[in-house]
Amino acid sequence: MQGRRHGVRLLLTLLVLAMLQVVGPAASYACACGAMIPSDESARSAGELGLVQWDGKTETLDLSMVVQGETKDAAWIMPAPKGTRVTLGSDGLFDRLTDLTKPRVEKRYNYWPSFGGDDDRSGDGAPRAGGAPGGVTVEGHSTVGPFDVTTLSGTDGSAVTTWLTAHGYPARPDLVPAMQAYLDQGWRLYAVKLTSRGSTLRGTLSPLRLSFAATKPVYPIRLSHHARYRQSVVVYVAAPHRMELDPVTAPRSTTTDVPFARWVDGAAVGGRGGERVFLTKLRQSVDPQDIQADYTFRSTAADTQQQDVRYVDVDRSWVTWSVGVLVLLAALIGWLVWGVRRSSRPVGNVG
Template sequence: MVTLRRVVVLLMALALSLGAQVVGPAASYACACGAMIPSDATARSAGEIGLVRWYGSTETLTLSMVVRGETSSAAWIMPAPAGAGVTLGEEGLFDRLAKATRPRVEKRYDYWPDWSGGSDGAGAPGGAAGGSPAVVVEGRTTVGPFEVTTIGGTDGGAVTRWLTTHGYPARTDLAPTMQSYLDRGWRLYAVRLTPRGAALRGELSPLRLTFATEEPVYPIRLSRSARSRQSVVLYVAALHRMELEPSTAPTGTATRVRFAGRVDGSVVGGTEGQHLYLTKMVQSLEPSSIHADYVLRQAPSDAEVHEVRYVDVDRTWVGELVILAGFGAALVGLVFLLRRTRREGGPWPR
């Protein structure tokens, strides 16, 4: 004989199942190639924003440092191949890139109530082999608000000491990385920024480096000595979609492509009317996972990526009505069944 409890459970399950069919399913910045120190203890580096433009044999790397708080001056180190041209970057470039790659907003309706209770970034030279100087200050230049010193040499330790002595962000543990850049014939561009009548805060003026290279590269190894987790946002503009060479990607870290698609050249600071492919890559990584500078290569396809940001719209009242209707249907069915059984005077139906 079927018990009254089993009848009630069956009716409630049927009502809830019908309700579910009606409602349906619920639809920092890159802290990379420039280690930075603010002069004021109350401020700190919040990272940097980077854009690589690649034209087959020439790379243009634009960087904008970001300061959290206020500081009277700031200094940082940028490694690049020898002979890199240093110029002032375009103001508003990264705002334009952020706008061009912003997610497409779509509404997502939430119909079902949540009763779980849970809730849902030139010093003195030292000795070196062959008599070559350990530290060479090749020149100083002023670029807008920047003072840029080009440093070469043969001894990473000596260069690190020179940088530290002159107020740049270099520590003894950076010496091996400095040495590796010097061994490749690269230079270290020591940048100092002093405001003109105002404190430094937020996104600073961008600086642009242009150099010849056989393959596009994003120098990031100095960030291996960072003291906290790094958020990397890198824009790459080229003739095709670009990706990281796997052998240079950080270990154990996924690279998310937030945007990939064609844009006008003017968006990335190039020529208006020129169609370029813009790729935006984002990472969150531990400094120890960095083992090489990022080398960029053409992706297997030019498939476009447009990130979608969902905005939740509360429609839980619909679900609540469905639940109430289900209970009501179960109650009506139960009353009907009881009356029928009593009227017929027989046992519960089997």
């Protein structure tokens, strides 16, 4: 009896462990392009969407976080160069980009009858500018649509973390080295808060737009190295030529999928209509540990256009069946005619 009870306890323990593996721990803090913090522990960052527009001198970065679950408000940290201008992005931008870059549909006609089987072919109050704890300076605060944005600079990543913790951001000492690296570059850290204003935040959040001078396009993602979950990253790059992720900054063991790379009108990405830009869509499912640097991009050797294709099978087996039936009917009619003629042939006299 005691052995049986021990076996039941062991089985229950294994079941509990299995459930914990499936459900996973609740996340109160996850990283994306910046470090994102939903206020509700049942919600977490599921990924990010970014549009990088670069004309050779200036970069405009539209960034939208994707929340899995629901939360009343969220906050994140975004690094960017000194002098960055922060404005509100266009709602629906990434829905339009998704539609623009969706796979091209091609019909594939099937004339051979199918005889069964499955075949899936689907390709807090606003802080005041000025003094702060030593090593960090609050350069300014602004309200951008539903976003409250505070600009931080300084020389000490630990001091920045202390400031963030004092203003409602969870303590994350593991981010100090990455923040320090940005400060050493002369970059600024933008502390952003977004509230739902009576409803809840879920899915793709409103985009925020950052504009700054850049000698080459860059996507600040280094803080995502400290994310707790695998991240889905989709980056659109609109530039004078086709762009690719620079191997020097690419994740070590992550494959970058390029489902779309074509010339488009600038208006399609929020730019000037009548001007052509080359839009490249890059997609990753990346292990945070593989992210070691901000993504930078370079021109490819040629502006080769490509687009994923989704095949739609059109059943034309009725044509084959019809032809088969006609052939059989013709054969039957021919056989009948031959039989009739043979039976009506005169029989010769005997003797």
